[in-house]
Amino acid sequence: RxxxxxxxxxxxxxxxxxxxxxxxxxxxxxxxxxxxxxxxAAALAMAKRSGKTLGLLTGNLDDPFFSRMARGIEDTTRKARVQLVVCSGGHRSELEKAGLDFLINQGCEAIVAHLPRMDEEDILRYAAHTPALVVINRYLPVIANRCVWLDNVGAAQAATNQLIQHGHRKIACIAA
Incomplete structure (x- = not known):
């Protein structure tokens, strides 16, 4: 005007x-x-609906789990000609929120996020406004179809049962 x-x-x-x-x-x-x-940039990407940018919010890039996961995602996005934007939440709620805000502002149409410290209410608020948000290594019943997690308890029980079935009786678990 x-x-x-x-x-x-x-x-x-x-x-x-x-x-x-x-x-x-x-x-x-x-x-x-x-x-x-x-x-x-975020508004432009949303308007264009280009679908060409994936955001990845890891816990810590120094962690071998996250670095291997990031590498696998990078290989996949490169083959699909999708841009990958990566940042770390550092296992701190305020950094997780800042990381999500950064990825959204970069125009990421889809986001894979590790959010171990963020309040469930905050995650659900982000999920409501970011339909392609996938939460890893955490289960939230309200958005269960958008959660990917490891069942460590079930896996430990299955491993222990397997060892017992093979006659082992002195079983120990060493965890970091």
Whole structure:
């Protein structure tokens, strides 16, 4: 409105989709500079629905589990010609939230996230606004279809039963 033109004209100038008279274009661009207008990458990606960016929020990139997982995801995204954006939540709630915000602002249409410290309520709020959010290594019944987790207790029971069936009686577990 500051340039005295319609929103549609501003859109045409920003996206350079159709011809706009040079004098009108200059008025719009002047107003954009005056208000320090910056394109929002997340909004642009959502509008285009390009489906070409996957976000990965790990617990800690130094952890062998996460580095191997990131490598596998990177191999898959590279083959699919999908861009991968990676960040770490550092096993801290505030860093997990900041990581999700960063990935969303980068225009990630889908996000795979390890969120061990974030409150369930906060995760569900993000999930409601990010339909392609998948939570790893945590089970939330409300979004169970978007959770991938390891059943460590069940696996330990199955391993112990297997050892007992093979005659072992002195069984120990060493965990880090």
């Amino acid at each position: 500051h340039a005295g033109v319609s929103a549609a004209t501003v859109c045409r100038v920003i996206n350079n989709t159709v011809y706009v008279k040079p004098v009108t274009r200059e008025r719009v661009e002047t107003a954009m500079r005056e208000f320090n207008y910056q394109r929002n």
